[in-house]
Amino acid sequence: MERRKFVLSAGALAASGGIALGTGAFSTVEAERDVGVAVSDDSSAYLGIEPGDGPNGNYVDTTDSDALAINLTGDNDNIGSGLAGGEGLNANAVTGIADLFKIQNQGTQEVQLEVAPLAFADADFANFDGVLGVLLVPQIGGVALDYDMSWTPPVNLISLSELSPGDEIDFSLAAFAIPESAVDSVEISDEIEITAEEL
Amino acid sequence: MTNDTPTLGDYEAVADVDFDLDSEELDRDAINAELERLFNS
Known part of the structure; x- marks a missing residue:
């Protein structure tokens, strides 16, 4: 019983001390707080850019700096582990690849997303080979996402407004090559520019 | 065009290109059908 009384008394003293200190004015406060900033790869950054969830995501590769890259060539690192040896498009054919990659707003506010260009082309004008x-x-077309597509020439881009945090948009690819002589005569090596701006 | 299924003609317009598709194996209808399928997938 005596020990219990002593503990209560010590608590009362500490509380009294705290009140007394709190009434005193201060002129400066210096405190240190942690700041953590990381640079993420494309899949986990605030603007997530990552391969599609399905098997067609294997047509997307990464660069040396872990940035996403559409790679429909023999240099795709997924050949042998996801891609069964294919190294390019068929000639005289339309190729459609759904769920190729996706862009997700992994930040805190609505953004307007722009992706450009939409169309890439190459032609062998010298020999008319392809x-x-x-x-x-x-x-x-099949999702409930607020968007505004603009096809006004000459702006070769898609603009999607009001992409809310957590929203994502999947992208597919349609390609064609003609005629048969297009094999090894035409190719595309270009870049896609993806821009997100707060609304 | 706004909020409609894109066609090859839309892409040609914005990219300022004109794909000369006279191939018997491939025509615009085939490409537009694929665009519609992908757009709505």
């Missing part, structure tokens, strides 16, 4: 066309297709 035409290659590659078209990016946003899969927004």
